[in-house]
Amino acid sequence: MAFELRPVPKPKHKRRSKTAKQRGQVTKPVYAMAWERSGGRCERCGKAEGQAWTLEAAHVERRWRYGQEGVTAADIVILCGPSTDSHTCHHWADYTRVGREWLLKQREVNKR
Numbered sequence: 001m002a003f004e005l006r007p008v009p010k011p012k013h014k015r016r017s018k019t020a021k022q023r024g025q026v027t028k029p030v031y032a033m034a035w036e037r038s039g040g041r042c043e044r045c046g047k048a049e050g051q052a053w054t055l056e057a058a059h060v061e062r063r064w065r066y067g068q069e070g071v072t073a074a075d076i077v078i079l080c081g082p083s084t085d086s087h088t089c090h091h092w093a094d095y096t097r098v099g100r101e102w103l104l105k106q107r108e109v110n111k112r
């Protein structure tokens, strides 16, 4: 016999809690949904991807805030970046108070 009967049953539950990093991760299907919603443009200024900037997925919340379900398409907004460049929407959204408020509002819009 090639296969032995194992006395120990398979565990029914999945791996324990995900790490904060895993919860904050944007999976490909989630990114694809957000990308489709954005129409390939920055969801704030409407800029399409260009040579001088990239379009990035901005997290509405800080990574560690996400629950076990992780990041959904409503939790990310496609913005022009990089966030390290102060002229971009991603920078504005991540580093200014009005930007963060805008992100939270945008999530409510995205949920509809």
Ligand SMILES: [Zn+2]
Pocket: 042, 043, 044, 045, 046, 047, 079, 080, 088, 089, 090
């Ligand atoms: Zn923009």
